[in-house]
Amino acid sequence: MIQIQDRIMKLPIIQGGMGVGISLSSLAGHVAKCGAMGVISAAHPGYNYEGFRKNPVAINCQAIKDHIQRAKEIAKGNGLIGVNIMVASRDYEKFVKASVDGGCDAIISGAGLPLDLPKWAKGKTLLAPIVSSGKAARLIARVWDKRYQYTPDFVVIEGSEAGGHLGFKKEDLLAHTCQTLTEILSDVKKELKVWEEKYKKTIPVFVAGGIDSGKKIAELVKQGAAGVQIATPFIATYECDAAQEFKDMVIQCTEDDIELVTSPAGMPGRAIVNDFVKKTRQTGNICMKKCLECMIPCTPENTPYCISEALIQSVKGNVQNGLIFVGSQAARIHDMKHVEEVIQEYMEEMEENL
CATH class of the missing domain: 3.20.20.70 (Aldolase class I)
Structure with missing residues (x-):
């Protein structure tokens, strides 16, 4: 108790x-x-x-x-x-x-x-x-x-x-x-x-x-x-x-799939490396169609990507085009x-x- x-x-x-x-x-x-x-x-x-x-x-x-x-x-x-x-x-x-x-x-x-x-x-x-x-x-x-x-x-x-x-x-x-x-x-x-x-x-x-x-x-x-x-x-x-596709990404990930990323919020985060994460590395910036104006440190002019949109896409099941935050123990979930x-x-x- x-x-x-x-x-x-x-x-x-x-x-x-x-x-x-x-x-x-x-x-x-x-x-x-x-x-x-x-x-x-x-x-x-x-x-x-x-x-x-x-x-x-x-x-x-x-x-x-x-x-x-x-x-x-x-x-x-x-x-x-x-x-x-x-x-x-x-x-x-x-x-x-x-x-x-x-x-x-x-x-x-x-x-x-x-x-x-x-x-x-x-x-x-x-x-x-x-x-x-x-x-x-x-x-x-x-x-x-x-x-x-x-x-x-x-x-x-x-x-x-x-x-x-x-x-x-x-x-x-x-x-x-x-x-x-x-x-x-x-x-x-x-x-x-x-x-x-x-x-x-x-x-x-x-x-x-x-x-x-x-x-x-x-x-x-x-x-x-x-x-x-x-x-x-x-x-x-x-x-x-979350969508089942999101859960499956966690179940199927290995330790090599989990890396640190930089969030538009200005802090590092731990996430599963997918097509979206690879794209942010290659292009540096992903076009924002409409800003939700949700994060204080984030501005459409210089943010590398819209973190809200990235999280929304992944939780809905579009897991290769969104961000999937996980803890270090994710690879031990099967x-x-x-x-x-x-x-x-x-x-x-x-x-x-x-």
């Missing part, structure tokens, strides 16, 4: 938010139904709604609310439902407010430093920054304390083996000189101790990136983690919201499973090793 402030999770697992359209209400709801935290990605959850291209912001806000409601219906009162929101989103504030209005249990925020998250959601839902270092945890905690007299309700650490946008320099990732999860966990817990004492509350820390076994979960729990965040293994589940099976396997092995 994991307690995060006034909310309870039966299992120490958070399902990582995966956009576009990979973790919506089906995946998040079924994860929560098992007693864990299911997470909806706020990265274009309305991509398949009517009117999305004309008014993406309003449609995405409505989709966030819709998917929170559907996920909770699936969960039937079990677990928690969170929303993952990228700080790099141009309409970050609106997505935060939509998540709160939708009744989410938690907001998990990364792809940048969520320095003003409490401004719109303090006291309304659990708030958790995603960090990749003790330094980032210290900065966020200090700013939240100074500006909003608040401290994180829990923290998610994403290590160098995670999928999607990574909080490390590409050269460090390539040289394998990034801190290990264990090292980052130790640093973050030290940084949070002063705020736990000041606010008289425990700040649970969850770790993510390359969590491929229950044994690894047990090791991290022994080192002080409250639990883990797992994303990629949930792609190859029947309940995942078949389809139900969400319940994935969680059960992790938990049984964890309990054997505690």
Whole structure:
């Protein structure tokens, strides 16, 4: 049993938010139904709604609310439902407010430093920054304390083996000189101790990136983690919201198929090498037909490609013409499973090793 402030999770697992359209209400709801935290990605959850291209912001806000409601219906009162929101989103504030209005249990925020998250959601839902270092945890905690007299309700650490946008320099990732999860966990817990004492509350820390076994979960729990965040293994589940072609790419990929790419968001990311990735290497720029104006660092004049369009294409099944973000453990996934099976396997092995 994991307690995060006034909310309870039966299992120490958070399902990582995966956009576009990979973790919506089906995946998040079924994860929560098992007693864990299911997470909806706020990265274009309305991509398949009517009117999305004309008014993406309003449609995405409505989709966030819709998917929170559907996920909770699936969960039937079990677990928690969170929303993952990228700080790099141009309409970050609106997505935060939509998540709160939708009744989410938690907001998990990364792809940048969520320095003003409490401004719109303090006291309304659990708030958790995603960090990749003790330094980032210290900065966020200090700013939240100074500006909003608040401290994180829990923290998610994403290590160098995670999928999607990574909080490390590409050269460090390539040289394998990034801190290990264990090292980052130790640093973050030290940084949070002063705020736990000041606010008289425990700040649970969850770790993510390359969590491929229950044994690894047990090791991290022994080192002080409250639990883990797992994303990629949930792609190859029947309940995942992505197209089957997307899931098959994960099931069929090898270690040689997974490489680091540079995102228009200005951060490195880990993805499966397909025709799209090869094309970005060859041409440098892929023409954008219409900008969705979704990412702060991105401008149509100089972006190498539209990451939103690339993610939309892949999740719909056009897998050779889109981007497929995965974690380092993707090559070790070989078949389809139900969400319940994935969680059960992790938990049984964890309990054997505690």
